[in-house]
Amino acid sequence: MDTDAVKPPVLRLRVALVGLGIAFVVAAAILLAVTLSVFRVREPVMTMNGIAVKGFGVAPSGGSSVRLTVVADVSVKNPNVASLRYRGSETTVYYRAARVGGAAGPPGTARARRTVRLNVTVDVAVGALLGDPGFLGDVAAGAVAVTTATRVRGRVSVLGVVHRRVVLEMNCTATIAVADMSIHNQSCLQRVCL
Template identity: 80%
Template sequence: MDTDAMKPLSPRLRVALLTCGIASAVVTVVLVAVTLTVFRVREPVMTMNSIAVKGFGAAAPASGEGGSPLSPLRLTVVADVSVKNPNAASLRYRGSDTAVYYRAARVGGAAGPPGTARARRTVRLNVTVDVAVGALLGDPGFLGDVAAGAVAVTTATTVRGRVAVLGGVVHRRVVLEMNCTATVAVADMSIRNQSCLQSVSL
């Protein structure tokens, strides 16, 4: 039997091993603390700064028999959205999707380009949506709303992205959704009674 293998560790080696163990534990605790504080993925904040309607108007009745009661309408909705990234790392998003609804029916939509919200910065997303006028005219309640001077619309904006911290070791998928309801005043195309609700999935 090899008696050298059964010799107990020297005091100096024991101290060295104990010191290495303590140092490893301290480093682990520090990394965990940093990950849960500085590098913890926080929820981005989406804000609807404004909703503007351009080119909205009802024309005069058409002349002649068989004519349409209204000449074509042109309706464009511009959504000005901000995304605030409170994290210590950049938020890279694949793009945005904005849809416009009238009485629960989707009447328009547009996709925004991909981009990056830098760490602890705010990025603006301006999306222009051309609304399908035919879909509006196909709803029997639309002309009545126009005659009453107010049209209620709903917008839904979704931004999907990813936050990578600790040099890419930690990845978190982020989905931001914002639904807004607003009333369009036909006379001056202004937005009234705007209300928005945001949800975040990490």
């Protein structure tokens, strides 16, 4: 049997397999580079657009407790190339470190590279405010300082391959002018956990 006739096809097969292996490695490197740069999960940005005091009313449960209605206007900007799906938002209002109100916002989706606005209506228990000995003094001085804490939990899924959980938290402090119920000296701090 002639061994010279057998070697060329085997040699061609080896060259083809080595070439295919190199092409596979290069394609994998390019895919990895694109995934880590273009499809990298970026931190969403939450912004408190404003807090509005809407007025007084009776608690929705039909009780006799008086509630103060506050609307928090929050924007969530999604800088990713994939949608951010969030399960909802939680907003809590504090007066002098005591929880006086809270509400949950509905779930939704912030589309890729878009901004979505969340308006959360929070009922603040006036009885809890009146129970604090410093509240009437703040009202007499004309300004009441409050703190709000908003949390949005969601998930970003890029190409169905890269999944990241996202938790956005924003704490804001503001002063409510008693005379016209306007908001002054609002400052917010944001924290993002990926």
